[in-house]
Amino acid sequence: MNSNNQVITTDDSERIKVIFQKIIDLSSQTDGYFYLIYQSNNKKTDFEDKIAKKGLVLFQYINYNIKPTPGLIKLNLAKEQDRIILRQSIEQFYLEVAPQNTLFAKPRCVYGWIFSPLKIEMLVRDMGSVAIQQNNESTELLRYYDPAVLPVLLNIFSDNQKNMLVKFLYFWLYINSDRQLIIEKNPRNISRHTIFNCIISEQQWKQIGWIESRNQTLARYHFFNPQYTILENEADPIILEAFENAERRGYKNKNDLSEYAYYSLIIHPQFIDHDSISQVIKQNDNRSLVAQLKNVTSSQWNKVKDDLNMNKKGRKNESV
Structure with a gap:
């Protein structure tokens, strides 16, 4: 049972084991670094304590100030203690996507996992830059790193716009509302060009508002x-x-x-x-x-x- 009094059933535990093993298997086939996308909820839990010891590097938003700010935690899946954190993050995320949490607008702390060739300092800067987009004369925070947002963007964005979201990564992994592990793959070469504007149309902003x-x-x-x-x-x-x-x-x-x-x-x-x-x-x-x-x-x-x-x-x- 976790801090929200939600119970991991036997069936849930088996599904979590499968998700864990899929990520471990993918890590053995993928070069680069492995990161947990995380936002602290400041709750006194064993999971939060382990995260605090690892260190959270926050996304760097340019000319935009909002808190709390998510960030990345680097994990080395060859180490047992980091595998434990991965396992606990899967359990946490699995519970967070329960429909009652969305209905009552409970915030999430785990957003998913990514494989990238970029070092953490570069990646938080680049991901933070993509998160700030122009909507006519205003600046908007595009929470594309949240699995409650990302699938919609992938449905309404063009191929070039989609590439803007994953251009720094090899793989992006998250648990969707069906509690299935989704693996988004970068179909192109890794890119670090400095253009971060997705050029979102008025119609797309309307759909994002939905x-x-x-x-x-x-x-x-x-x-x-x-x-x-x-x-x-x-x-x-x-x-x-x-x-x-x-x-x-x-x-x-x-x-x-x-x-x-x-x-x-x-x-x-x-x-x-x-x-x-x-x-x-x-x-x-x-x-x-x-x-x-x-x-x-x-x-x-x-x-x-x-x-x-x-x-x-x-x-x-x-x-x-």
Whole structure:
């Protein structure tokens, strides 16, 4: 049990062992340095004590001041004490991505692990530089090093923009909301050119602004549907399309965006066009989507789901 009173079950422990071994195996095949991306939560834990002894080198933000600031910790996986830290960081991260933590906006302290040929002083400077991006006349912190943000960026960025995020690395590893180890590989050569501007478009900034609602949607989906079948990489396109459709219909509130995307996942992406739902919305015009859908019964939702999925199957059969 950890400080948040979350328990690592036997099944969780086995999955953590697998993740640990995958990282160890990758380290034996990869040159360069191995780093833990970490942000202190200043809690009195055995893990925090071990981290404090290793030393945390903070990202260097240029002309931007925000705390707390994440950083890197260099680990030598040939040493047993550093393997212990790796194992504990996996356990910590595995617990942190539990959906209830996202729903209640609990901060994370572990962000993942990276392999890089760069020394830590160079890497924290370069990663910190990429984290500061221009949005019209303002300066924004792009938390691309957080796995709650990175997958969305990889979905909406161009290949050149994606390369900006991984150009200093061999591999980037993190645990996603499905509690699976994701390994992002740099498809190009390592680069240290001094251009850090990703040139993010207005449309992309709008999608970046949806990330909080996206995370809430995924967490809600996982929490209330523990036997879920739509994985994160499959859910993301559905969620982003749902946000676009919601805004097109005049829903701007974050809660409404999340509501629209949630029912797109558990019912059908076109749920709002079903006669039963459109009638409810018409009867509750000028109210939030959350309020409009509040009185839809479980039986009504089941019928909407059955109708829409039956139509989908019917169209497939017709094309055979």
